[in-house]
Amino acid sequence: MVKAEVQAAVAVATGSPLAVQVFTAMFLIGLGVAYFRFLGSKKPNGTPRTGKS
Numbered sequence: 001m002v003k004a005e006v007q008a009a010v011a012v013a014t015g016s017p018l019a020v021q022v023f024t025a026m027f028l029i030g031l032g033v034a035y036f037r038f039l040g041s042k043k044p045n046g047t048p049r050t051g052k053s
Contacts, residue, residue: 005031006028006031009024009027009028010024
């Protein structure tokens with residue numbers, strides 16, 4: 001589903017005015033931030049680190 005949205009956004013931005021390209025870039029960046037924030041919430045908390053930090 002996300003892949004289809006990205007492909008649609010890229011298709012809209014191709015050959016479009018600068019404002020549309022900026023909006024599309026911000027939209028894709030927002031999708032990326034939301035995706036990684038969702039993945040980050042799935043990590044177990046309090047896992048011990050190995051090695052020196």
